[in-house]
Amino acid sequence: MKNLLVFILLSLPLLLEAQSGNTKPVKLPKPNKVWVFLLAGQSNMAGRGIVEAQDALTDPRIFSINSKGEVILAKEPLHFYEPSRVGLDCGLSFGKTLLKGVPKKVSILLLPTAVGGSSMRQWLGDSTYREVKLWSNFLEKVAIGKKYGQIKGILWHQGESDANERSIPPGQTH
Template sequence: MIKKYKNSILLLCFLMGLTSATEPGVNGKRTEKADQGWRINFPKQVEYCEQMPSSDSLFIFFMAGQSNMAGRGFVEPQDTIPNKRILTIDASMNWVYAKEPLHFYEPKMTGLDCGMAFGQSLLDSLPEGVSIAMIPCAVGGSSINKWLSNQNHRGVALLSNFKSKVAFAKNYGTIKGILWHQGESNAKAERIPMYAQQLDSLIAIFRETVGNDELPVVIGELGRYTEPEDKQARWDALNLQINSVADRDANISVANSEGLTHKGDGTHMDSESQRELGRRLAKQYLEVTKVTK
Protein backbone atom coordinates (compact mmCIF):
# COMPACT_ATOMS: atom_id res chain seq x y z
CA MET A 1 0.00 0.00 0.00
CA ILE A 2 2.81 2.41 0.93
CA LYS A 3 4.65 1.61 -2.31
CA LYS A 4 1.49 2.21 -4.33
CA TYR A 5 0.95 5.51 -2.50
CA LYS A 6 4.52 6.63 -3.24
CA ASN A 7 4.13 5.75 -6.91
CA SER A 8 0.96 7.85 -7.08
CA ILE A 9 2.77 10.81 -5.56
CA LEU A 10 5.63 10.48 -8.06
CA LEU A 11 3.17 10.29 -10.96
CA LEU A 12 1.36 13.37 -9.71
CA CYS A 13 4.62 15.31 -9.39
CA PHE A 14 5.62 14.25 -12.90
CA LEU A 15 2.33 15.43 -14.36
CA MET A 16 2.58 18.71 -12.45
CA GLY A 17 6.06 19.19 -13.89
CA LEU A 18 4.73 18.73 -17.40
CA THR A 19 1.93 21.18 -16.75
CA SER A 20 4.19 23.85 -15.27
CA ALA A 21 6.47 23.60 -18.31
CA THR A 22 3.66 24.68 -20.58
CA GLU A 23 1.83 27.24 -18.42
CA PRO A 24 2.46 31.00 -18.57
CA GLY A 25 5.76 31.83 -16.94
CA VAL A 26 6.89 34.59 -14.59
CA ASN A 27 9.03 37.70 -14.93
CA GLY A 28 7.68 38.35 -18.42
CA LYS A 29 8.96 35.10 -19.89
CA ARG A 30 6.44 33.13 -21.90
CA THR A 31 6.55 29.37 -21.55
CA GLU A 32 5.63 26.87 -24.26
CA LYS A 33 1.86 27.04 -23.86
CA ALA A 34 1.81 30.82 -23.47
CA ASP A 35 4.08 31.22 -26.48
CA GLN A 36 1.80 29.05 -28.61
CA GLY A 37 -1.16 31.17 -27.56
CA TRP A 38 0.75 34.35 -28.37
CA ARG A 39 1.53 33.05 -31.85
CA ILE A 40 -1.85 31.49 -32.54
CA ASN A 41 -2.66 34.00 -35.30
CA PHE A 42 0.83 34.31 -36.75
CA PRO A 43 0.68 33.59 -40.51
CA LYS A 44 1.19 29.94 -41.35
CA GLN A 45 2.17 30.68 -44.94
CA VAL A 46 4.55 33.17 -46.54
CA GLU A 47 3.34 34.67 -49.80
CA TYR A 48 6.25 35.69 -51.97
CA CYS A 49 5.74 38.57 -54.37
CA GLU A 50 4.66 37.27 -57.74
CA GLN A 51 5.84 40.37 -59.55
CA MET A 52 7.56 43.45 -58.15
CA PRO A 53 6.00 46.85 -58.89
CA SER A 54 7.95 49.19 -61.15
CA SER A 55 10.62 51.07 -59.20
CA ASP A 56 8.94 54.44 -59.70
CA SER A 57 5.70 53.15 -58.21
CA LEU A 58 7.14 51.50 -55.08
CA PHE A 59 7.29 53.86 -52.08
CA ILE A 60 9.61 52.47 -49.40
CA PHE A 61 9.46 53.25 -45.67
CA PHE A 62 11.83 52.20 -42.91
CA MET A 63 10.72 51.33 -39.39
CA ALA A 64 13.45 52.06 -36.86
CA GLY A 65 13.79 52.38 -33.10
CA GLN A 66 13.14 50.02 -30.22
CA SER A 67 10.40 47.69 -28.99
CA ASN A 68 7.29 49.80 -29.59
CA MET A 69 8.33 50.10 -33.24
CA ALA A 70 9.43 46.46 -33.41
CA GLY A 71 5.99 45.55 -32.03
CA ARG A 72 4.85 43.73 -28.93
CA GLY A 73 1.09 43.72 -29.55
CA PHE A 74 -1.08 40.63 -29.91
CA VAL A 75 -1.52 39.70 -33.58
CA GLU A 76 -5.16 39.21 -34.54
CA PRO A 77 -6.51 37.68 -37.78
CA GLN A 78 -7.26 41.13 -39.23
CA ASP A 79 -3.53 41.92 -39.03
CA THR A 80 -2.56 39.03 -41.30
CA ILE A 81 -4.74 39.77 -44.30
CA PRO A 82 -2.32 40.68 -47.09
CA ASN A 83 -2.78 43.57 -49.48
CA LYS A 84 -0.94 43.05 -52.76
CA ARG A 85 0.04 46.74 -52.62
CA ILE A 86 1.89 46.41 -49.30
CA LEU A 87 5.20 44.56 -49.37
CA THR A 88 7.94 43.76 -46.88
CA ILE A 89 11.01 41.55 -46.63
CA ASP A 90 11.70 38.41 -44.68
CA ALA A 91 14.88 37.59 -42.78
CA SER A 92 16.47 36.29 -45.99
CA MET A 93 15.75 39.54 -47.86
CA ASN A 94 13.02 38.03 -50.00
CA TRP A 95 10.14 40.30 -50.97
CA VAL A 96 6.86 39.07 -49.53
CA TYR A 97 3.32 40.38 -49.23
CA ALA A 98 3.16 41.97 -45.82
CA LYS A 99 1.45 40.27 -42.89
CA GLU A 100 1.98 41.01 -39.24
CA PRO A 101 4.30 40.62 -37.50
CA LEU A 102 6.72 42.42 -39.81
CA HIS A 103 9.79 42.36 -37.57
CA PHE A 104 11.88 39.22 -37.26
CA TYR A 105 14.99 40.20 -35.27
CA GLU A 106 13.67 39.00 -31.88
CA PRO A 107 11.52 35.95 -32.69
CA LYS A 108 10.74 35.16 -29.05
CA MET A 109 9.38 38.65 -28.39
CA THR A 110 8.02 39.90 -31.70
CA GLY A 111 4.38 40.87 -32.06
CA LEU A 112 2.07 43.34 -33.75
CA ASP A 113 3.75 46.56 -34.85
CA CYS A 114 2.33 49.64 -36.57
CA GLY A 115 3.60 48.86 -40.07
CA MET A 116 0.51 47.36 -41.71
CA ALA A 117 -1.76 50.01 -40.19
CA PHE A 118 0.55 52.72 -41.51
CA GLY A 119 0.59 51.20 -44.99
CA GLN A 120 -3.16 50.65 -45.14
CA SER A 121 -3.86 54.23 -44.03
CA LEU A 122 -1.37 55.69 -46.46
CA LEU A 123 -2.77 53.79 -49.44
CA ASP A 124 -6.06 55.63 -49.03
CA SER A 125 -4.29 58.85 -50.02
CA LEU A 126 -1.93 57.56 -52.71
CA PRO A 127 -2.61 57.01 -56.41
CA GLU A 128 -3.93 53.52 -57.18
CA GLY A 129 -0.80 52.55 -59.08
CA VAL A 130 1.46 53.07 -56.07
CA SER A 131 2.58 50.24 -53.78
CA ILE A 132 4.20 50.51 -50.36
CA ALA A 133 7.11 48.60 -48.86
CA MET A 134 7.67 48.51 -45.11
CA ILE A 135 11.24 47.63 -44.13
CA PRO A 136 11.70 46.49 -40.49
CA CYS A 137 14.81 47.74 -38.69
CA ALA A 138 13.73 48.21 -35.05
CA VAL A 139 15.27 46.23 -32.21
CA GLY A 140 13.80 46.16 -28.72
CA GLY A 141 15.77 47.79 -25.92
CA SER A 142 18.12 49.69 -28.23
CA SER A 143 19.21 53.13 -27.01
CA ILE A 144 19.89 56.00 -29.37
CA ASN A 145 23.49 55.89 -28.16
CA LYS A 146 23.81 52.38 -29.55
CA TRP A 147 22.29 53.47 -32.85
CA LEU A 148 24.75 56.34 -33.19
CA SER A 149 27.76 54.18 -32.36
CA ASN A 150 26.54 51.23 -34.45
CA GLN A 151 26.67 48.83 -31.55
CA ASN A 152 25.61 45.24 -31.87
CA HIS A 153 22.38 44.92 -29.92
CA ARG A 154 20.59 41.59 -29.53
CA GLY A 155 22.50 40.24 -32.49
CA VAL A 156 21.93 43.24 -34.77
CA ALA A 157 24.52 45.89 -35.69
CA LEU A 158 21.98 48.70 -35.64
CA LEU A 159 23.32 51.23 -38.15
CA SER A 160 25.01 48.68 -40.37
CA ASN A 161 21.73 46.79 -40.62
CA PHE A 162 19.89 49.97 -41.54
CA LYS A 163 22.47 50.89 -44.16
CA SER A 164 22.46 47.44 -45.74
CA LYS A 165 18.67 47.48 -45.96
CA VAL A 166 18.80 50.93 -47.60
CA ALA A 167 21.32 49.72 -50.18
CA PHE A 168 19.09 46.73 -50.91
CA ALA A 169 15.82 48.68 -51.09
CA LYS A 170 17.18 51.35 -53.43
CA ASN A 171 17.33 48.75 -56.18
CA TYR A 172 13.56 48.29 -56.09
CA GLY A 173 11.92 51.62 -55.40
CA THR A 174 12.13 55.09 -53.89
CA ILE A 175 12.74 55.56 -50.17
CA LYS A 176 10.04 57.99 -49.09
CA GLY A 177 10.41 58.19 -45.34
CA ILE A 178 11.46 56.82 -41.97
CA LEU A 179 9.25 55.97 -39.02
CA TRP A 180 11.00 56.28 -35.66
CA HIS A 181 9.82 55.25 -32.21
CA GLN A 182 12.47 55.08 -29.54
CA GLY A 183 13.32 56.69 -26.24
CA GLU A 184 12.24 54.49 -23.34
CA SER A 185 15.88 53.37 -23.00
CA ASN A 186 17.02 57.01 -22.94
CA ALA A 187 14.41 58.33 -20.53
CA LYS A 188 16.87 58.70 -17.67
CA ALA A 189 17.61 62.00 -15.94
CA GLU A 190 21.20 62.16 -17.15
CA ARG A 191 20.36 61.19 -20.75
CA ILE A 192 17.26 63.26 -21.49
CA PRO A 193 19.03 66.64 -22.00
CA MET A 194 21.20 65.11 -24.74
CA TYR A 195 18.42 63.41 -26.65
CA ALA A 196 17.43 66.17 -29.08
CA GLN A 197 21.01 66.62 -30.25
CA GLN A 198 21.47 62.88 -30.59
CA LEU A 199 18.26 62.54 -32.57
CA ASP A 200 19.35 65.37 -34.87
CA SER A 201 22.63 63.55 -35.48
CA LEU A 202 20.96 60.21 -36.14
CA ILE A 203 18.43 61.68 -38.57
CA ALA A 204 21.32 63.33 -40.42
CA ILE A 205 22.97 59.90 -40.73
CA PHE A 206 19.74 58.34 -41.93
CA ARG A 207 19.29 61.03 -44.56
CA GLU A 208 22.90 60.84 -45.70
CA THR A 209 22.59 57.08 -46.06
CA VAL A 210 19.45 57.43 -48.17
CA GLY A 211 20.89 60.37 -50.11
CA ASN A 212 18.08 62.82 -49.39
CA ASP A 213 18.71 65.78 -47.06
CA GLU A 214 14.98 66.44 -46.85
CA LEU A 215 13.79 62.89 -46.33
CA PRO A 216 10.60 62.96 -44.23
CA VAL A 217 10.90 61.45 -40.76
CA VAL A 218 7.84 60.78 -38.64
CA ILE A 219 8.35 60.12 -34.93
CA GLY A 220 5.99 58.57 -32.41
CA GLU A 221 5.89 59.97 -28.91
CA LEU A 222 6.50 57.77 -25.90
CA GLY A 223 3.32 56.64 -24.20
CA ARG A 224 1.43 58.64 -21.61
CA TYR A 225 0.49 55.57 -19.62
CA THR A 226 3.47 54.47 -17.59
CA GLU A 227 3.93 54.41 -13.84
CA PRO A 228 5.05 55.62 -11.35
CA GLU A 229 4.61 59.36 -11.82
CA ASP A 230 8.31 60.15 -11.83
CA LYS A 231 8.86 57.67 -14.67
CA GLN A 232 6.06 59.24 -16.69
CA ALA A 233 7.59 62.64 -16.00
CA ARG A 234 10.82 61.44 -17.60
CA TRP A 235 8.93 60.09 -20.62
CA ASP A 236 7.14 63.44 -20.91
CA ALA A 237 10.47 65.26 -20.76
CA LEU A 238 11.84 63.08 -23.54
CA ASN A 239 8.72 63.78 -25.62
CA LEU A 240 9.52 67.49 -25.29
CA GLN A 241 12.97 66.75 -26.73
CA ILE A 242 11.40 64.87 -29.64
CA ASN A 243 9.01 67.71 -30.40
CA SER A 244 11.81 70.26 -30.26
CA VAL A 245 13.58 68.39 -33.06
CA ALA A 246 10.44 68.49 -35.20
CA ASP A 247 9.95 72.20 -34.47
CA ARG A 248 13.27 72.96 -36.18
CA ASP A 249 12.73 70.86 -39.30
CA ALA A 250 9.79 71.15 -41.67
CA ASN A 251 10.31 67.58 -42.85
CA ILE A 252 10.00 66.03 -39.41
CA SER A 253 6.66 65.46 -37.74
CA VAL A 254 5.50 63.89 -34.49
CA ALA A 255 2.53 61.60 -33.88
CA ASN A 256 1.24 62.24 -30.38
CA SER A 257 0.53 59.41 -27.97
CA GLU A 258 -2.54 60.83 -26.29
CA GLY A 259 -5.07 58.11 -25.50
CA LEU A 260 -2.81 55.21 -26.44
CA THR A 261 -2.76 52.32 -23.99
CA HIS A 262 -0.36 49.58 -22.95
CA LYS A 263 -0.83 45.84 -22.86
CA GLY A 264 -0.52 45.59 -19.09
CA ASP A 265 3.21 46.02 -18.61
CA GLY A 266 3.32 49.81 -18.51
CA THR A 267 5.69 49.96 -21.48
CA HIS A 268 4.44 48.28 -24.63
CA MET A 269 1.43 49.38 -26.64
CA ASP A 270 -1.47 47.01 -26.98
CA SER A 271 -2.79 45.92 -30.37
CA GLU A 272 -5.36 48.67 -30.89
CA SER A 273 -2.81 51.33 -29.93
CA GLN A 274 -0.30 49.90 -32.39
CA ARG A 275 -2.88 50.20 -35.15
CA GLU A 276 -3.77 53.71 -34.02
CA LEU A 277 -0.09 54.67 -33.92
CA GLY A 278 0.23 53.49 -37.53
CA ARG A 279 -2.73 55.63 -38.55
CA ARG A 280 -1.33 58.66 -36.74
CA LEU A 281 2.10 58.24 -38.31
CA ALA A 282 0.48 58.05 -41.75
CA LYS A 283 -1.53 61.22 -41.06
CA GLN A 284 1.60 63.09 -40.00
CA TYR A 285 3.49 61.87 -43.05
CA LEU A 286 0.74 63.16 -45.33
CA GLU A 287 0.72 66.53 -43.58
CA VAL A 288 4.48 66.86 -44.04
CA THR A 289 4.56 65.77 -47.68
CA LYS A 290 1.20 67.15 -48.85
CA VAL A 291 0.70 63.96 -50.85
CA THR A 292 -2.64 63.71 -52.64
CA LYS A 293 -4.17 61.29 -55.11
Protein backbone atom coordinates in the same frame (compact mmCIF):
# COMPACT_ATOMS: atom_id res chain seq x y z
CA MET B 1 -9.33 35.52 -18.20
CA LYS B 2 -10.86 32.56 -20.02
CA ASN B 3 -11.59 34.75 -23.08
CA LEU B 4 -8.00 35.99 -23.12
CA LEU B 5 -6.68 32.43 -23.04
CA VAL B 6 -8.97 31.40 -25.91
CA PHE B 7 -7.86 34.49 -27.89
CA ILE B 8 -4.18 33.69 -27.36
CA LEU B 9 -4.66 30.06 -28.38
CA LEU B 10 -6.53 31.10 -31.54
CA SER B 11 -3.82 33.67 -32.41
CA LEU B 12 -0.91 31.29 -31.90
CA PRO B 13 -1.07 29.66 -35.36
CA LEU B 14 -0.87 33.11 -36.99
CA LEU B 15 2.20 34.02 -34.98
CA LEU B 16 3.91 30.72 -35.69
CA GLU B 17 3.21 30.95 -39.41
CA ALA B 18 4.53 34.51 -39.54
CA GLN B 19 7.66 33.59 -37.60
CA SER B 20 8.43 30.55 -39.70
CA GLY B 21 8.84 32.64 -42.85
CA ASN B 22 6.25 30.66 -44.82
CA THR B 23 5.22 33.77 -46.72
CA LYS B 24 6.19 33.23 -50.33
CA PRO B 25 8.47 35.70 -52.12
CA VAL B 26 6.68 37.96 -54.59
CA LYS B 27 7.67 40.31 -57.39
CA LEU B 28 7.37 44.06 -56.86
CA PRO B 29 6.13 46.56 -59.44
CA LYS B 30 8.69 48.77 -61.23
CA PRO B 31 10.82 50.88 -58.81
CA ASN B 32 9.22 54.16 -59.92
CA LYS B 33 5.90 52.83 -58.61
CA VAL B 34 7.16 51.67 -55.18
CA TRP B 35 7.38 53.98 -52.17
CA VAL B 36 9.75 52.71 -49.51
CA PHE B 37 9.52 53.37 -45.78
CA LEU B 38 12.05 52.21 -43.21
CA LEU B 39 10.74 51.18 -39.78
CA ALA B 40 13.30 51.83 -37.03
CA GLY B 41 13.66 52.35 -33.31
CA GLN B 42 12.94 50.06 -30.40
CA SER B 43 10.19 47.84 -28.98
CA ASN B 44 7.07 49.81 -29.92
CA MET B 45 8.23 49.88 -33.53
CA ALA B 46 9.60 46.34 -33.40
CA GLY B 47 6.16 45.18 -32.31
CA ARG B 48 4.91 44.02 -28.96
CA GLY B 49 1.12 44.18 -29.39
CA ILE B 50 -1.03 41.09 -29.74
CA VAL B 51 -1.41 40.07 -33.38
CA GLU B 52 -5.04 39.39 -34.24
CA ALA B 53 -6.44 37.61 -37.28
CA GLN B 54 -7.14 40.86 -39.19
CA ASP B 55 -3.49 41.88 -38.72
CA ALA B 56 -2.35 38.89 -40.76
CA LEU B 57 -4.44 39.94 -43.80
CA THR B 58 -2.32 41.12 -46.71
CA ASP B 59 -2.89 43.90 -49.21
CA PRO B 60 -1.61 43.32 -52.76
CA ARG B 61 0.00 46.79 -52.73
CA ILE B 62 1.89 46.56 -49.42
CA PHE B 63 5.13 44.62 -49.26
CA SER B 64 7.88 43.88 -46.76
CA ILE B 65 10.84 41.52 -46.53
CA ASN B 66 11.38 38.33 -44.60
CA SER B 67 14.48 37.42 -42.59
CA LYS B 68 16.16 36.18 -45.79
CA GLY B 69 15.69 39.59 -47.48
CA GLU B 70 13.06 38.27 -49.88
CA VAL B 71 10.18 40.57 -50.80
CA ILE B 72 6.86 39.30 -49.46
CA LEU B 73 3.34 40.60 -49.03
CA ALA B 74 3.36 42.48 -45.73
CA LYS B 75 1.55 41.08 -42.73
CA GLU B 76 2.08 41.32 -39.01
CA PRO B 77 4.41 40.78 -37.39
CA LEU B 78 6.73 42.69 -39.74
CA HIS B 79 9.86 42.62 -37.59
CA PHE B 80 11.83 39.41 -37.21
CA TYR B 81 14.97 40.35 -35.27
CA GLU B 82 13.62 39.11 -31.93
CA PRO B 83 11.70 35.90 -32.74
CA SER B 84 10.60 35.33 -29.15
CA ARG B 85 9.14 38.84 -28.88
CA VAL B 86 7.33 39.47 -32.17
CA GLY B 87 4.05 41.31 -32.16
CA LEU B 88 1.90 44.03 -33.64
CA ASP B 89 3.67 47.28 -34.59
CA CYS B 90 2.49 50.42 -36.40
CA GLY B 91 4.07 49.77 -39.82
CA LEU B 92 1.29 47.91 -41.58
CA SER B 93 -1.46 50.18 -40.28
CA PHE B 94 0.63 53.14 -41.53
CA GLY B 95 0.87 51.50 -44.96
CA LYS B 96 -2.85 50.77 -45.15
CA THR B 97 -3.72 54.32 -44.12
CA LEU B 98 -1.23 55.81 -46.59
CA LEU B 99 -2.68 53.78 -49.48
CA LYS B 100 -5.97 55.64 -49.08
CA GLY B 101 -4.30 58.87 -50.21
CA VAL B 102 -1.81 57.82 -52.87
CA PRO B 103 -2.33 57.08 -56.58
CA LYS B 104 -3.63 53.58 -57.33
CA LYS B 105 -0.45 52.76 -59.26
CA VAL B 106 1.73 53.19 -56.13
CA SER B 107 2.74 50.25 -53.94
CA ILE B 108 4.45 50.45 -50.56
CA LEU B 109 7.50 48.56 -49.30
CA LEU B 110 7.97 48.53 -45.51
CA LEU B 111 11.49 47.63 -44.38
CA PRO B 112 11.81 46.55 -40.73
CA THR B 113 14.96 47.46 -38.78
CA ALA B 114 13.73 48.11 -35.21
CA VAL B 115 15.15 46.19 -32.25
CA GLY B 116 13.47 46.41 -28.85
CA GLY B 117 15.48 47.99 -26.03
CA SER B 118 18.03 49.64 -28.31
CA SER B 119 19.07 53.21 -27.49
CA MET B 120 19.88 56.06 -29.86
CA ARG B 121 23.51 55.92 -28.77
CA GLN B 122 23.69 52.26 -29.83
CA TRP B 123 22.27 53.09 -33.27
CA LEU B 124 24.69 55.96 -33.82
CA GLY B 125 27.67 53.89 -32.70
CA ASP B 126 26.63 50.87 -34.79
CA SER B 127 26.54 48.69 -31.71
CA THR B 128 25.58 45.07 -31.91
CA TYR B 129 22.42 44.72 -29.89
CA ARG B 130 20.50 41.44 -29.61
CA GLU B 131 22.73 40.04 -32.35
CA VAL B 132 21.91 42.89 -34.79
CA LYS B 133 24.51 45.45 -35.85
CA LEU B 134 22.02 48.33 -35.72
CA TRP B 135 23.33 51.02 -38.08
CA SER B 136 24.84 48.56 -40.58
CA ASN B 137 21.54 46.67 -40.69
CA PHE B 138 19.69 49.95 -41.28
CA LEU B 139 22.04 50.84 -44.16
CA GLU B 140 21.53 47.37 -45.67
CA LYS B 141 17.77 48.02 -45.67
CA VAL B 142 18.34 51.46 -47.27
CA ALA B 143 20.21 49.67 -50.09
CA ILE B 144 17.33 47.20 -50.47
CA GLY B 145 14.90 50.11 -50.54
CA LYS B 146 16.86 51.90 -53.28
CA LYS B 147 16.95 48.69 -55.31
CA TYR B 148 13.18 48.22 -55.25
CA GLY B 149 11.79 51.75 -55.13
CA GLN B 150 11.99 55.35 -53.95
CA ILE B 151 12.72 55.94 -50.26
CA LYS B 152 9.99 58.29 -49.09
CA GLY B 153 10.48 58.24 -45.34
CA ILE B 154 11.59 56.74 -42.06
CA LEU B 155 9.19 55.88 -39.26
CA TRP B 156 11.24 55.94 -36.06
CA HIS B 157 9.65 55.10 -32.73
CA GLN B 158 12.06 55.51 -29.83
CA GLY B 159 11.14 55.31 -26.20
CA GLU B 160 12.16 54.12 -22.81
CA SER B 161 15.86 53.42 -23.43
CA ASP B 162 16.35 57.16 -23.98
CA ALA B 163 13.70 58.47 -21.59
CA ASN B 164 15.65 58.67 -18.34
CA GLU B 165 18.46 60.72 -16.83
CA ARG B 166 20.98 57.88 -17.22
CA SER B 167 20.63 57.99 -21.00
CA ILE B 168 21.72 61.65 -21.25
CA PRO B 169 25.47 61.99 -21.89
CA PRO B 170 27.41 63.88 -19.15
CA GLY B 171 27.43 67.64 -19.69
CA GLN B 172 24.26 67.68 -21.83
CA THR B 173 20.77 68.73 -20.86
CA HIS B 174 17.36 67.65 -22.07
